[in-house]
Amino acid sequence: MRSIAFLGRGGQGIVFAGEVIAETLFEQGLYVAQLQSYGAEVRGGSVLSYVVFDRDRVENPFIESFSLAIVLHEAGMRRWMKHLEGSDLVILDELVSAELRNAVKLPISRVCVEKGVLGRENVVAIGVIAASGVLDPSVVERVLSRKRGFEKNIEALKLGLELGRDVADRVAAVLRL
Amino acid sequence: MVRALLSGNEAVAEGALAAGCNFFAGYPITPSSEIMHYMARELPKRGGSFIQAEDELAAINMVIGASWAGARAMTATSGPGFSLMQEGLGYAIMTETPLVIVNVMRAGPATGQATKAAQGDLMQARWGRHGDQMIPVLAPSSPQEAYDLTIEAFAIAEELRTPVVVLSDEFIAHGREVVELREKVEIPSRRKPRDPSEPPFGSPDPRIAPPMPPLGEGYYVIVTGSTHNEYGYRDVHSFETHFRLVKRLVDKIRLNVDKLFRYEVLGDDDAEVAIVCFGSVSRSAKQALRMLRSRGVRAKLLRLVTLWPMNDEVVRRELRSAKTIVVPEMNLGQLIYDVQRLAREDSRIVAVNKVGGGIPIYPSEIVEAALGGSR
Incomplete structure (x- = not known):
């Protein structure tokens, strides 16, 4: 059993990212469980979404740490700090100020600003994971093609694939079943 | 499929x-x-x-x-x-x-x-x-x-x-x-009265529901929330009519308990520790069961799928060997009343209650409750 979590604030597409990951892994033939936690508000507030996946049916989706967590905004952090501390690997956007022994920082939001895919940090993050080979980039593309904003999302995915190259081995090590 | x-x-x-x-x-x-x-x-x-x-x-x-x-x-x-x-x-x-x-x-x-x-x-x-x-x-x-x-x-x-x-x-x-x-699901249609003389609100065997006359197919049927006899006529005075009606309505469910009661049991037959749960919490409970057993604790899980009617006999039997019973619930304690009623008297019943904020009960919390201070 492995898990991938996204944390951030409302409006960043955190739940969307969980959906894309879940659908991708499902189409890759795995059993998945996708959960999220958010408030009533659409924007702002802390949001967590995560996907648990396995070769067999997921026994328990209520996990206490993640194999991989990607944090796109501090708003999502405080509430889940224990989970993050216990996780195998945490990727922080470079604007997130936090010190975790198991974390690496990546310039996810900066890439979005510089390359003109503003607001698609979530899809860049998916690309970072896909760079490890655990997500098949062609399946991710197929899943994204069913959703809104496809063309820009493909651009963002490619940026993520590039950005993820340096951490690909570490990501693969924590996510491989 | x-x-x-x-x-x-x-x-x-x-x-x-x-x-x-x-x-x-x-x-x-x-x-x-x-x-x-x-x-x-x-x-x-x-x-x-x-x-x-x-x-x-x-x-x-x-x-x-x-x-x-x-x-x-x-x-x-x-x-x-x-x-x-x-x-x-x-x-x-x-x-x-x-x-x-x-x-x-x-x-x-x-x-x-x-x-x-x-x-x-x-x-x-x-x-x-x-x-x-x-x-x-x-x-x-x-x-x-x-x-x-x-x-x-x-x-x-x-x-x-x-x-x-x-x-x-x-x-x-x-x-x-x-x-x-599933590709195909067959659910039998409800039974209609053979003829208008068959009572729509009475059954000789309380376990069998009376036939239901569909409106618009020529049956004259009175449908009322007030106490009524076998043919639907109101009777809001007599003891017999009321008692017969509500007794049959409750018996219709209660006497079918064997058919209605679904549950899942996992783990050791002679468990010392039992976890009793229902709904989404059962997912954490299953992992907790595995964690307990991997530490050498003889443990079982009783998950109620049917919450009502309750099959007292089954619950009593499944909890017979348990000295410690953990009841994790996302509320302040409701299922625990059944456990208190049906567990053996000398068992230690431990509630794990947690609700609000979208935070689930985690397996480690159930394990901790099961092991008490002895860990």
């Missing part, structure tokens, strides 16, 4: 459609609304009817009307709406109207926390109506079970002419998992 990635709410809707549901009336409420969205989209395509009612009171009464008109009818709601539907549910019980009602639990009372899971409506699902009554309550622990038990709920409703509650929660409702959808 088709595999699909569905939320618990979508799975309920798929289950209802597979079971032949052709009428849905409801009023949107988090975290149940997606069931309604799904039915609004799908029912008209399949020749069914969907109505967004003006409120929950209207919705449940529309469902009752549709059922009497011959439809397989359902509604879905959450705590505040479930409270509003209680009066209608009582009427459905008294008039022996088959229907399925899904309550997707959120944290209450009142509006509470709309987006956060809870299990605080267990007692309400059993006892929410006034008067003497009993209806089946089924509790899924995953989207797969939400699908299967919704189908099951329709079968029970039709067979026993009763409302059936499917008690889900926000975690199941909004969590997406892989669901295996």
